[in-house]
Amino acid sequence: MKLATQPATRQINRLCGLPRFGELGKDGVAEMVRVLREHADNENHAERAVTEWIDHNKWLPSCAELIEVLEQTLSKPAKIKPNWDCEHCKGSAYERTWLLVTYVRHPSGEKKSTEETEITPEMAAELSQTVDNHFQKVVDAVKYCRCSFGQQIKELRRLRQAEEAQKGKR
Numbered sequence: 001m002k003l004a005t006q007p008a009t010r011q012i013n014r015l016c017g018l019p020r021f022g023e024l025g026k027d028g029v030a031e032m033v034r035v036l037r038e039h040a041d042n043e044n045h046a047e048r049a050v051t052e053w054i055d056h057n058k059w060l061p062s063c064a065e066l067i068e069v070l071e072q073t074l075s076k077p078a079k080i081k082p083n084w085d086c087e088h089c090k091g092s093a094y095e096r097t098w099l100l101v102t103y104v105r106h107p108s109g110e111k112k113s114t115e116e117t118e119i120t121p122e123m124a125a126e127l128s129q130t131v132d133n134h135f136q137k138v139v140d141a142v143k144y145c146r147c148s149f150g151q152q153i154k155e156l157r158r159l160r161q162a163e164e165a166q167k168g169k170r
């Protein structure tokens, strides 16, 4: 299960405005919560699916209909807004990061692999003075910002890639 009971229940409860929700009873609600937990990737996905249903239907979904709408909303982009005030990315979703790259030579002498450690900007400034730039280097890179916008963009990319991979298999 990818989704916890609490967020799933929260999303199912949003269907309460639809007719016959009250007739579901505890067991009926639990069954729908189970469906959401099993088929939603995360709360954002569950939320989009439930919103999609509420906006377009007048009746309470059956479990099968709930699964259907979850599948349909899978790849739709969420309505996400950049956080312009974010001190790390200023709304770009990316932040700069520094890495200490160490080249590790394979005992055979043939292969060379690298180890990367994320370091703070302060450490980067200090280390860049001391590393030999041959076996060890300080490099800067970009990564998804730690803010919710950056993480949502990261999640979106992941979904897109998963979708592309699926298409490739067919």
Ligand SMILES: [Zn+2]
Pocket (backbone or CB within 6 Å): 083, 086, 087, 088, 089, 090, 091, 092, 093, 094, 145, 146, 147, 148, 149, 150
């Ligand atoms: Zn940010």
